[in-house]
Amino acid sequence: MNKHVLTVLMSSAFLLTACGGDDDPIVFDDGVPKNNIDKPFVTSSEYTQDGMSAIAAESRVITYKMLGVDGTETQATALVFVPKTAAPAGGWKTIVWAHGTTGVADKCAPSQQGLKGTQYLLQQLLAQGYVIVAPDYEGLGEPGGKESHPFLNVKSEAYSITDAVVATRDYLSRQGKLVSKDWLAIGHSQGGQAVLGAAQYASRAQLNYKGTIAIAPASNLAAILQGGENAVKNQPADIQIPVLAPLDTFTSLIVAGMQGHKISVNYAQVFKLQTAALAPIAEQECSETVGLVLAKGMQDYASMPEHLNSLEGYGRNQDNFMSIPVIQNFLVKDSQPLSERVSTPLIIYQGGIDQTVPKAATDLLKATAEAKGMTIQYKVDPNLDHTTVYTNNFANFIKDINTLMPSK
Numbered sequence: 001m002n003k004h005v006l007t008v009l010m011s012s013a014f015l016l017t018a019c020g021g022d023d024d025p026i027v028f029d030d031g032v033p034k035n036n037i038d039k040p041f042v043t044s045s046e047y048t049q050d051g052m053s054a055i056a057a058e059s060r061v062i063t064y065k066m067l068g069v070d071g072t073e074t075q076a077t078a079l080v081f082v083p084k085t086a087a088p089a090g091g092w093k094t095i096v097w098a099h100g101t102t103g104v105a106d107k108c109a110p111s112q113q114g115l116k117g118t119q120y121l122l123q124q125l126l127a128q129g130y131v132i133v134a135p136d137y138e139g140l141g142e143p144g145g146k147e148s149h150p151f152l153n154v155k156s157e158a159y160s161i162t163d164a165v166v167a168t169r170d171y172l173s174r175q176g177k178l179v180s181k182d183w184l185a186i187g188h189s190q191g192g193q194a195v196l197g198a199a200q201y202a203s204r205a206q207l208n209y210k211g212t213i214a215i216a217p218a219s220n221l222a223a224i225l226q227g228g229e230n231a232v233k234n235q236p237a238d239i240q241i242p243v244l245a246p247l248d249t250f251t252s253l254i255v256a257g258m259q260g261h262k263i264s265v266n267y268a269q270v271f272k273l274q275t276a277a278l279a280p281i282a283e284q285e286c287s288e289t290v291g292l293v294l295a296k297g298m299q300d301y302a303s304m305p306e307h308l309n310s311l312e313g314y315g316r317n318q319d320n321f322m323s324i325p326v327i328q329n330f331l332v333k334d335s336q337p338l339s340e341r342v343s344t345p346l347i348i349y350q351g352g353i354d355q356t357v358p359k360a361a362t363d364l365l366k367a368t369a370e371a372k373g374m375t376i377q378y379k380v381d382p383n384l385d386h387t388t389v390y391t392n393n394f395a396n397f398i399k400d401i402n403t404l405m406p407s408k
Contacts, residue, residue: 040167050119058082061111064167069156077141078164079134088408091178097134098187098194103286104149104257109141129407135164151257152335158197162205184210192217196337211345211404216357219365222331237302245295256282265326272315338369351389352382
């Protein structure tokens with residue numbers, strides 16, 4: 001970890017403030033509105049990708065009702081997989097899988113573009129005898145095609161999860177299938193952030209939440225953005241672009257995810273000329289393509305003879321864009337997991353050489369949570385990066401799940 005990144009991450013602790021409860025107008029005991037949506041399951045269709053239909057008794061895309069980020073009921077989609085094993089006496093227990101960043105456009109939803117490799121873990125969990133629920137998240141693949149996905153909004157992700165679990169139980173119960181009230185959540189990257197949100201808002205489902213496994217969870221976004229900037233400051237363009245393009249991708253997705261909601265911001269407020277012209281592609285394309293487009297804009301500029309492999313003068317972010325009230329509120333509050341105390345078990349995996357979610361960011365998340373009285377099992381491997389911390393730990397995830405919530 002570059003010492004400048006570490007310094008910025010640790011000095012950013014002042015940005016982290018508690019949310020102070022739920023913002024919805026109707027709240028109950030712990031401040032979380034309970035899911036009392038009438039007939040939460042809407043419809044379903046068969047999911048045939050990734051070979052899941054061959055190994056699951058049911059492989060479905062369900063449409064369900066959830067409470068959206070704007071405080072009104074909306075519809076969302078989720079993948080549901082039912083094991084071929086017979087349900088135990090108390091019914092199948094449920095595992096939520098929360099996916100990492102794919103984008104904010106509908107076509108980026110896992111239910112549309114596929115699981116992109118995460119099916120291998122889900123297949124092993126199915127074999128263990130768990131029902132699997134994998135939400136697309138609010139606005140991703142949603143039936144109307146009009147609502148954007150509120151990217152990295154913790155409450156939106158959390159409600160996507162809790163309400164998908166409730167709807168799945170409704171769907172299966174209509175078939176006379178017995179589903180336990182026990183459930184837990186596991187996720188990677190954006191999904192790691194999402195399952196920490198699910199832990200905070202788990203009471204919304206009015207079921208038995210057994211714990212959280214967060215893998216390289218996104219957190220402390222302001223510090224990560226500023227730390228990445230500082231790490232390559234004054235470097236040649238070919239050194240800067242591989243760092244800055246992913247950072248600008250995340251910022252573009254954040255702004256794109258705000259479009260069409262009650263709280264929004266204009267691209268020109270956040271980005272200078274060149275990037276403001278490119279960033280809206282985040283509304284139509286998935287994250288990988290967005291990153292390539294943003295990188296090419298910088299590369300084309302730096303390749304001009306008059307620029308000599310420099311990004312000096314290239315229009316990226318507006319000065320002090322993080323001080324825009326909408327952006328500041330998002331960075332400090334809406335995107336920060338574990339802003340309220342969680343009492344259910346929390347397990348966090350982190351790679352020591354992760355450049356997407358640096359260890360220093362997760363260290364800060366852990367320290368801040370522990371200062372609020374939370375207990376975290378923190379499992380760090382110094383040799384793993386953002387991808388391998390997921391791919392190298394399947395056996396450990398399954399062991400953790402079976403400890404937190406045995407399938408029988």
